[in-house]
């Protein structure tokens with residue numbers, strides 16, 4: 060283990076955004092720079108990945124949450140990154 064880079068944030072799902080709100084996907088693991096795969100929702104190639112390694116465009120995931128708000132909350136299929144809770148400054 061070396062500590063040459065900044066402490067990596069855990070790649071964990073946090074809260075499911077409310078319908079119409081945007082996902083916060085800042086973790087580098089959401090972006091696969093090596094390979095595009097067909098989006099689970101629109102079938103177009105995407106480098107984006109959900110927390111479950113499901114290929115999906117962020118906008119498609121957001122649209123899916125808006126269209127399936129109950130399922131989205133129950134399944135946690137697409138969620139924002141877990142935010143380290145420290146102070147309420149601003150994002």
Ligand SMILES: [Zn+2]
Pocket residue numbers: 098099100101102103105115116119
């Ligand atoms: Zn898509």
